[in-house]
Amino acid sequence: MKGFDLIDQEENKTIALQKRRGNRDQNAFGTREFREANRITLDVTYMLDAPGPGSIAREDVEALIPKVLTAHERLQREDGDISDHGIAMTGWQNLPVDITKEHLSDIQSVAKDLSAEVDALVSLGIGGSYLGIEATFRALTHTYFNQLSSAERGGAPEIYFLGQNMDPDFFRDTLDMLRGKRVGINVISKSGTTTETAIAFRIMRKMMEETWGADADQLILVTTDKEKGALRTLAGEKGYRTFVVPDDVGGRFSVLTDVGLVGLAMARIDIEEFVAGFQAMREISSGNDFWNNPALVHAAMRHAAWCAGKKIEVVAANSTALYWVARWMEQLFPESEGHEGHGMWVSPSLYSEKLHANGQMVQQGERNIMETFLALTEHDNRIPIPQTDNDLDGLDFLVKRGMDMNHVNRMVVEGPAYAHYQGGVPNMTLEIPRRNAFNLGQLYYMMETSVSISGYLLGHNPFVQPGVEAYKHAMFALIGKPGFEKEAQKMENQLKGMKRVSV
Ligand code: PA5
Numbered sequence: 486m487k488g489f490d491l492i493d494q495e496e497n498k499t500i501a502l503q504k505r506r507g508n509r510d511q512n513a514f515g516t517r518e519f520r521e522a523n524r525i526t527l528d529v530t531y532m533l534d535a536p537g538p539g540s541i542a543r544e545d546v547e548a549l550i551p552k553v554l555t556a557h558e559r560l561q562r563e564d565g566d567i568s569d570h571g572i573a574m575t576g577w578q579n580l581p582v583d584i585t586k587e588h589l590s591d592i593q594s595v596a597k598d599l600s601a602e603v604d605a606l607v608s609l610g611i612g613g614s615y616l617g618i619e620a621t622f623r624a625l626t627h628t629y630f631n632q633l634s635s636a637e638r639g640g641a642p643e644i645y646f647l648g649q650n651m652d653p654d655f656f657r658d659t660l661d662m663l664r665g666k667r668v669g670i671n672v673i674s675k676s677g678t679t680t681e682t683a684i685a686f687r688i689m690r691k692m693m694e695e696t697w698g699a700d701a702d703q704l705i706l707v708t709t710d711k712e713k714g715a716l717r718t719l720a721g722e723k724g725y726r727t728f729v730v731p732d733d734v735g736g737r738f739s740v741l742t743d744v745g746l747v748g749l750a751m752a753r754i755d756i757e758e759f760v761a762g763f764q765a766m767r768e769i770s771s772g773n774d775f776w777n778n779p780a781l782v783h784a785a786m787r788h789a790a791w792c793a794g795k796k797i798e799v800v801a802a803n804s805t806a807l808y809w810v811a812r813w814m815e816q817l818f819p820e821s822e823g824h825e826g827h828g829m830w831v832s833p834s835l836y837s838e839k840l841h842a843n844g845q846m847v848q849q850g851e852r853n854i855m856e857t858f859l860a861l862t863e864h865d866n867r868i869p870i871p872q873t874d875n876d877l878d879g880l881d882f883l884v885k886r887g888m889d890m891n892h893v894n895r896m897v898v899e900g901p902a903y904a905h906y907q908g909g910v911p912n913m914t915l916e917i918p919r920r921n922a923f924n925l926g927q928l929y930y931m932m933e934t935s936v937s938i939s940g941y942l943l944g945h946n947p948f949v950q951p952g953v954e955a956y957k958h959a960m961f962a963l964i965g966k967p968g969f970e971k972e973a974q975k976m977e978n979q980l981k982g983m984k985r986v987s988v
Contacts, residue, residue, distance in 0.1 A: 498865040499627045499920075500637045506753045507639025514761045514923045525766070525927045527779040528914045531902055532786050537909030538852050539794040541786075549785045549942075550775050556941030557773060557781060560934070566946040567937075569735065574948030576733030577933055580741045581763035581926075589756055592743065595706070595726060596750035600642055603669035603704060605631075605662070607689065608748045609648040610673035611681045612816065612953070613736020614708075618748040619646050620813035621740065621925055624806040625754055631662070641753040642669070648685035656685070660692075668693065671706040671751070673744055675730040677714030680960060686716075708743050735948050737817050738933050741926070755922050762926020769927075770934050780934035783913075787855070787935070788942045790911055791829055795855040799847055801834045802859040803897045806920050808835040811859055814932060821936045821947035828943070829855075837897045844901070848908045856905055856912035860898045863919050867891050 513519045533543050559565050563573045599606070608618055622644060627633055631643040643666075645659050670689050674682045693701035708728040709716040720727045728743035730736075739745065741763055746756050770780035787798065798818070800811040811833030822828030834843070836858075847854055868890035870883050883893070902912050917924050940947025962972035 493869055493871065495866070497627070500633065502865065503626060503633075503637065503639040503641070503753065505639070506755055507636075507641065511755055512758055512921060512923065514758045519923070520765060523918050523921065523923050523927075525779065525918070525924060525931065526916045527783055528916065529782060529786055531906040532790070532855075532911045532913050535906050535909050535911045539790075539909070539911075541789045541793050541911055545789045545793070546785050549789060552942060553781050553785045553788075553938060554773050554775065556784075556938045557934075559941060560937050561771075565941060567940075567948055568946070569949050572732050574733055574735050574738070575937070576731050577735075577738040577741065578767075580731075580734065581760055581767045581930065584741070584760055586757075589746070589760065592728075592746050592750050592756065596747065599669050599704070599706065600640065600751060602667060603642050604635075604666040605643040605645060605668050606748070606751045607645045607647050607659070607663070607668060607670045608673065609646075609670055609682055609685045609689065610708075610744075611649045611679055612820075613739050614673040614675060614679070614682065614730075614744055615646060615649045616737075616813050616816050617740030617745045617929075619649075620809040621745065621749055621754065621759075621922075622752050623809035624925055625920055625922060626752060628805060630752075639753040641751065644748070644752050647689070648672075648682040651681055651684070656688070667704075669704040669706070671708060671747055672716065673708040673730075673748075674714075674716055675710055675736060675739075675744075677709050677716035680957070680964075683715070706747060708747060735950075737820055738948075740813075740929055749922075759922040759926045762923035762928075763930045764926075765923070766927040766930035766934075770931060780931045781938065783915075783931065784935040784938035784942070786911075786913055787829065788939060790855040791827075794853055795911070796829055796853045797832055797855070798829045799832045799834055799843075799854060799856045800859060801836045801839065801856060801898075801901070802861070803836050803894055804859075804861040804864060804920075805835060807859040807861055807917065808833060810925065810928065811835075813929075817932055818936055818939075820950050820953065822939055822943060823952060824943070824945045827945070836901060837894075840897070840901060847901075847905055847910055852909045854910050856902075856910050858898050858902060858912065858914040860895075860914050860916050861920065862916055864891055864894070865920055 563575045567573050567575055672686045702723045705725045707716050707720040707725045711729045728747055730744055734742055750756050770778050775781050800814050802808040802811050815831040815833045818831045872884045961969040962976050
């Protein structure tokens, strides 16, 4: 039988873009035209006056403006409850301007050298030491990146992620993809002691050392604290190439540090353009003109919604690319806001898929939901809808009106935005013009600013995560890690006294 043919389809632009990036052919991100065409906007029309309980009026938002402006001003001058172990965790604010061209080219040069040596890169890390990389990588590359040829990937190696969970089957399946290939790894952990990352690293290191002996050391990159921790010590002993997680930047705010940049450079994503996106939003969101500052409006809207009883934020993307960004937001906001009984649960959703599942709940369930759409304005590709002979599904009218899949997908935002609003779900739309590193940089900086302001409004430090530490300690105690004997004993006693209920 003849192989499947792609009828009426143009060349895949995502692949074309990957090839361009592979040739270091950059977007004109320094020009005014590019910046104007790539400006993220926030439409909050449907946040206000939704019918039903928990409605937010413009006056509610206006009443918050002085508090938001004060919070912003305190954030900029690094004042308040913002420290972790005595260090102000606001280093992310100035990263976009502090980062040097030399540093970016050092990263690019290591990425180029390692890419020449390997077929596949495995990024090892969890939480903030993982998600920003995978989110950005997925948002900007082909869905089946690793199945493409090296040329179609723009010369980048295949990219995999391990250490973000402890699922042995997932781990084993990933190993199958690596069998017989030349493999490099980038192990990322600020603390150097996170169990998931450490176990994944042990396993990978053993296999690499047994396969390649001392040559394996050249294939291992380490991204960790600049001077302390287990990884730093081992890197010193082995002579691994190392990168730094800055002291004053927390994991979920670290995508613009070496944590994110090394992996992104390996995937041939333009890290200079990425930095420029952060810089652009830093500029846009630095002023105190509330209604012209999308980060401040975003923070105020979410806070007003939370005060009005909205406890769940559905972050709905109309593209699989941006769904990964929604997942990044799922980490950034709850890990920062979830203190002292506060904060909104963030539910990342891909529409229209999820409209056929929890879309029912959004429309008619408990009115404790608000919604944020991540709308991609222009997809890389256009998919035409073909005419049929008999119009049995009644969709020929789309063809007659010149509508393609892209047009219908736009309605996957506009339809639910209207319907959910009518159903009492305040919602806002973040319009992301195109899939590029500049736009992601803007979006990340805007969200980092917004969640920091949220911390001030809620009255607690958004840069620490004692809840995450609590699970880490419980796990250390359960697996009998030395140093956690007291916790283990306490747990054992508590568990003994607990009546188990099991059916
Ligand atoms: O945002 C955070 O701080 C966390 O999600 C951490 O990034 C995560 O726990 C991983 O920590 P580490 O880099 O120390 O391994």
